[in-house]
Amino acid sequence: MYDVAIVGAGPAGATLARYLSGRCxxxxxxxQRKKCCGGILAPESQKMLAKFDLALPREVLVDPQPFAVAVWDLQSQLVRHYARQYVNIDRNAFDHWLISLIPSDVDIRAGAVYRRSQCSDNNNLEIFFTEKEEIRSERVRFLVGADGSFSTVRREFFAGHPNPKRYIALQEWFELQAVLPENSPKNGIDFRNDYVGIFDSGITDFYAWTVPKNEQIILGGAIPYGGKTRETFERLKTKLKNAGFCFDFPFYREAGFLFRPLNPFSVCLGSDRIFLVGEAAGLISPSSAEGISPALTSAYYLAQTFDSQGFNPAVYRKSLCSLRWQLWLKTIKIPVMFYPWFRKQIMRTGFTALDCLL
Ligand SMILES: Cc1cc2nc3c(=O)[nH]c(=O)nc-3n(C[C@H](O)[C@H](O)[C@H](O)COP(=O)(O)OP(=O)(O)OC[C@H]3O[C@@H](n4cnc5c(N)ncnc54)[C@H](O)[C@@H]3O)c2cc1C
Known part of the structure; x- marks a missing residue:
């Protein structure tokens, strides 16, 4: 019998496990699955790591370290740089590192996939999961879904709750040399050194991005779920080719779901015996898709509420007020960033406050 079962060992699940260790x-x-991610740590994530007294190990970092984001409006062909101190990471190394920090009293089942739960005796739950191709079960007092944007726990227990808007994010990896044979910036864009946000309402109502990773570069884009994802991504590549950048020969492709909580009511933190943290709860920036800091934050605060009675839903909700407020403020700014006319005017003026929109 366990006190808490956590589904998923991403930033949210690993952090929650670490903070619950020794207490239950x-x-x-x-x-174990490679996470499709841009691998950019926003200042908010860095602050949370500092709050946890953690410094990023060298093997998690990749070059270059962007100190600005280049915003490229494909429709108006305007480019602007906005200061923001990001840290460029190898996302899988980051996740492994967070898992390596979990003390040994936590029972980590590598390769186990959660399937479903049913009520057991004394208001407990019996959870079922697949491990080494066998169905296993355990009895638990509390269940926490830290299983990301396609959360099985959320779909099982909170299917009636409004969901955030859903996107398919595609990423392709390229050798930098193939995309940029010359070692110099073009059209004001320096793909070798910049983290670039690409905006074009003909492609997506969200955005696309490039992130350099050592001698490689990721091209990614978030396309509304239900659209023609691959065709749309190919159209993006054609537009980039017309602008002089050849993203023709990827050596690796990946895809994942992405939540975009445009409505604050789509955040679902759970209640009673079942809780949600991180992206499973719908906690992710609706303007930039930065989800690592909300994952770290929500996991930390849920762990703080744990005592002999278990988790305290009211305290959990209260402690996330500030985070939810910050995410909601970002939705208010969306019209400025994502409507072509407004974006063009803002970019024309060189309005430096644009960095806080991302
Ligand atoms: C393409 C893309 C790029 C992104 N880029 C960035 C970025 O640069 N910076 C940023 O801050 N955020 C980024 N995000 C968002 C960020 O990746 C997520 O918001 C963040 O990882 C959420 O953390 P989490 O721990 O809640 O969930 P996840 O990191 O998604 O972790 C969930 C874990 O649960 C596991 N899991 C799922 N289902 C089950 C199951 N049934 N049983 C057991 N385990 C399960 C998964 O394998 C995974 O390990 C990006 C997202 C996408 C899709």
């Missing part, structure tokens, strides 16, 4: 019996189901 924890089972962590860790489906």
């Amino acid at each position: 019996r924890v089972l962590l189901l860790h489906r």
